[in-house]
Amino acid sequence: MALRLLTKHSAHLGAADAPITAPAGRPAPVRGEVLLRTRDLVKSYPGPDRDLPVLGGVDLDIKDGEIVALLGRSGSGKSTLLRLLAGLVAPTSGEVSYRGTPLTGANPGTAMVFQSFALLPWLTVQQNVETGLEARGVPARERAAAARAALDRVGLDGFESAYPKELSGGMRQRVGFARALVVRPDVLLMDEPFSALDVLTGQNLRGDLMELWAAGEFPTRAAVLVTHNIEEAVTMADRIVVLGARPYGHITAEFDIPLAHPRERGTPQFDALVDAVYRTMTGHSDGSARTRPAAKPGHRTISNTPLPAASVDGIAGLAELLCREHGSADLSDLAERLGLEHRDLLPLVAALDLLGFAVVDGDDLCLTLAGQDFATADVQLSKEAFSAAALGVPLVRLIVTSLRHSDAPLRAGFFRDLLAHHWTRERAAGQLDTATDWGRYAELYAYDADREEYTLDPAAR
Numbered sequence: 001m002a003l004r005l006l007t008k009h010s011a012h013l014g015a016a017d018a019p020i021t022a023p024a025g026r027p028a029p030v031r032g033e034v035l036l037r038t039r040d041l042v043k044s045y046p047g048p049d050r051d052l053p054v055l056g057g058v059d060l061d062i063k064d065g066e067i068v069a070l071l072g073r074s075g076s077g078k079s080t081l082l083r084l085l086a087g088l089v090a091p092t093s094g095e096v097s098y099r100g101t102p103l104t105g106a107n108p109g110t111a112m113v114f115q116s117f118a119l120l121p122w123l124t125v126q127q128n129v130e131t132g133l134e135a136r137g138v139p140a141r142e143r144a145a146a147a148r149a150a151l152d153r154v155g156l157d158g159f160e161s162a163y164p165k166e167l168s169g170g171m172r173q174r175v176g177f178a179r180a181l182v183v184r185p186d187v188l189l190m191d192e193p194f195s196a197l198d199v200l201t202g203q204n205l206r207g208d209l210m211e212l213w214a215a216g217e218f219p220t221r222a223a224v225l226v227t228h229n230i231e232e233a234v235t236m237a238d239r240i241v242v243l244g245a246r247p248y249g250h251i252t253a254e255f256d257i258p259l260a261h262p263r264e265r266g267t268p269q270f271d272a273l274v275d276a277v278y279r280t281m282t283g284h285s286d287g288s289a290r291t292r293p294a295a296k297p298g299h300r301t302i303s304n305t306p307l308p309a310a311s312v313d314g315i316a317g318l319a320e321l322l323c324r325e326h327g328s329a330d331l332s333d334l335a336e337r338l339g340l341e342h343r344d345l346l347p348l349v350a351a352l353d354l355l356g357f358a359v360v361d362g363d364d365l366c367l368t369l370a371g372q373d374f375a376t377a378d379v380q381l382s383k384e385a386f387s388a389a390a391l392g393v394p395l396v397r398l399i400v401t402s403l404r405h406s407d408a409p410l411r412a413g414f415f416r417d418l419l420a421h422h423w424t425r426e427r428a429a430g431q432l433d434t435a436t437d438w439g440r441y442a443e444l445y446a447y448d449a450d451r452e453e454y455t456l457d458p459a460a461r
């Protein structure tokens with residue numbers, strides 16, 4: 001379903017159909033003017049015994065005319081930053097301002113599109129779109145016309161009286177976009193808006209939106225997109241901001257994307273940008289002129305070495321694949337051949353790197369000798385290679401040494417609490433799951449899931 005470009009085809013002529021000029025009461029647009037600004041933005045959430053930092057000292061400007069993509073590993077604070085820009089959560093310290101005025105509540109210049117669509121199931125499509133305007137006190141008649149126009153704009157003319165459950169995922173997200181665009185926000189904030197859609201539906205919606213944007217018919221002045229998908233970011237954004245997670249969310253790199261729209265995957269410039277961003281996100285960038293590489297980790301501790309969500313099976317699968325590729329492979333090629341997104345490979349690549357089984361060299365992932373042993377030796381030797389590597393991982397080592405100093409089994413809660421000094425409960429639990437899987441396979445310790453207890457394997461004494 002293609003979006004209709006209202007100014008050319010619409011039968012409805014309401015407030016939302018007007019050509020894009022400054023809405024009444026707003027200053028006239030100035031290309032490049034800073035619309036949103038954060039300075040030294042810090043956000044922490046309360047932890048069990050101290051505050052857990054999520055974002056530390058973020059300085060970001062969103063300017064008139066640009067689409068900015070926020071990329072970063074899970075937990076780097078992308079969604080938190082978006083919610084701070086929307087004024088939906090308050091900073092712990094530092095400032096968010098809209099057109100020079102510090103926010104004290106919800107940002108009047110933004111509207112949000114959510115991954116989960118967030119439609120109200122008991123309201124019709126038309127009523128869902130009107131909610132945004134209702135909250136801003138727009139009179140009923142004007143509201144109805146603007147909502148119809150916004151629905152037409154996103155290709156949903158004729159679905160006004162349908163309920164969300166009657167629509168496909170792609171159509172529901174079109175309603176999500178109509179609801180945000182109907183208020184003609186200065187800055188549209190999008191939190192992984194395509195990731196709940198199947199690939200083709202997402203591609204179609206993305207293409208339609210970019211068509212409107214390129215034609216200057218998008219009723220917003222700027223947009224911020226949170227995504228995990230590097231190709232999506234390179235397709236849509238004028239600028240990509242990469243957030244790093246250690247020890248808390250901060251900007252590690254920025255990339256300008258100077259390509260004209262529509263952008264084609266597979267062109268050398270497009271692929272080079274995807275690779276450069278990918279290298280930065282995996283922490284192995286020699287970088288573009290604007291890239292600041294992440295600080296080198298020093299001594300490894302549980303606070304600076306989070307475990308990726310990678311199972312032994314997944315790690316072995318990737319190592320075996322590399323063996324079949326004669327020990328190394330171009331990561332972009334590999335992801336494409338496997339039909340994966342770049343991000344799907346990231347935890348496995350991080351795990352191979354952490355275990356010393358592979359190194360990232362430029363665009364290539366290369367097995368080390370230890371990695372070859374792990375992938376090719378018989379089961380016992382492969383386990384031994386894994387066990388030796390796992391003992392170099394701080395959390396696994398902590399569990400083993402704690403058990404060696406204890407005569408009795410140790411509770412998982414003990415390690416969760418230690419991790420919770422540095423990570424949120426959710427991330428601590430995820431890391432402990434990985435450490436459990438790795439240590440069990442390595443025959444370092446056993447884990448009783450019912451009792452939530454670790455016991456040292458006799459061989460590891």
Ligand SMILES: Nc1ncnc2c1ncn2[C@@H]1O[C@H](COP(=O)(O)OP(=O)(O)OP(=O)(O)O)[C@@H](O)[C@H]1O
Binds near residue numbers: 054073080426427
């Ligand atoms: N309301 C909250 N209370 C406590 N911790 C929170 C809250 N919201 C987010 N966090 C924590 O802040 C960290 C950053 O979360 P956020 O959702 O912003 O990251 P993200 O980069 O968007 O992650 P993802 O890509 O997985 O969505 C996470 O560790 C998360 O558990």
